[in-house]
Amino acid sequence: MSNLPSIDDEQVETLIDDVLDQYGYDFTGYSRASLKRRLNRLYSLDKQVSFAEFRYKIGSDSVYFKRFVEQITVNVTEMFRDPNFYKTLRDNVLPTLATYPFIRIWLAGCSTGEEAYSMAIVLKELNLLHKSLIYATDINPTVLEKAAQGMFPLSQMKQYSENYIASGGKADFSSYYSANYSLAKFDVDLKEKMIFSTHNLVSDHSFNEFQLILCRNVLIYFDRDLQFKVLQLFDNSLDNLGFLALGTKETTDFSPISKRYKRLEMEKIWRKTVNEKL
């Protein structure tokens, strides 16, 4: 069998145009290398036989379009991914925010919610969960439904427990969930302070003011222009002295907002500095 990809560069552009025209989803600022790989993956997963049929199905079948969005975006995530990052949140960022009467946190591109439950656990252990609100958003409604259920594969718990301990967690990680067949169901009180909602970083606006924004491993899928646009959206949505956290390979450097942000040593966390009035 040939290894050659079925969908070429031009066809990628055709699909991007179609989807923008017909559904208003704008993928024009996305990394083409990743899109092309995901499109070819979907094409072969679904045993498509011709580009014309694939294109027609995406354009005419809104149920299939839902699958399309799910599959061309990357939803892989973990609890306590990058333990050192959570350690810095626990030891440095959240204690700083503890003085606020109320802490609003935005997790943009939260995928299936592992990040949100990790955050809730840290907040709970710092005794801050009761006065926090976690807005967890994503472009993809299907991952948000999963996130709201708070059930993750039991097979992952060993890894997550190791991550949790490495991030400075002191409790018994298994005390946060109950095993339910092959799933770990996380305590409902962890999600009491979570609000799940679709939000498209490309086209939707700022919807609140936050003290902490996490957007990890989403910007790597965007080209520079779109990255800058989204960073501007975060800047508009962040309080003075608020914190912005990105993925380990992402940065605010090169972007117009960078001059207002001071990086916390080591981690990809920046603090917005007070805008001195001239």
Place this chain on the structure above:
Amino acid sequence: MKNCEALIIGGSAGSLDVLIKVLPSIDIDITFPIIIVLHRKKGTDSLLSDLLSTKTKLTVKEAEEKENILPKTIYIVPSDYHLLFEKDFTFSLDYSEKVNYSRPSIDVTFQSAAEVYKDKLVCLLLSGSNADGVNGLIMVKEFGGEVAVQNPKTAQVDYMPNQAILRANVDEILDVELMADYINKLN
């Protein structure tokens, strides 16, 4: 191949030693970038870059997303991300599912590069205990690139190069001592 525009070296168990032997003899005036994809534990990135940079005068750095790919530079693919190539010769990083239980996956990087560099790409697969990279080599060949593997007899773990020889139409089978010379002639 002459006028190579990118060399990608992939490897798993047993390939770090090979790189340590080969890098010191690579000319500093090579006219292409070298991209290295190694399977390893996550979070060991700076260690690897530091170690390899003591073995060469070429710049050694971690590949960063949206970065322009420059000649005379050795890029290390970060752990826990796949590395992809954009048509404008910049890198993208990707956190999608593991491929062959690996992230970074050698297949993913070889395949992405094959489409961008076509017949100006050379890929070299070293020692390792799984077959990640072999499908990539096949695709590199289909796009007209050149593929080489470490001589399995010289590999600490010969499964990976053996699989490549079995399944891909390999152009060169190289002893470790001859690798630097092969690379220097790709100019």
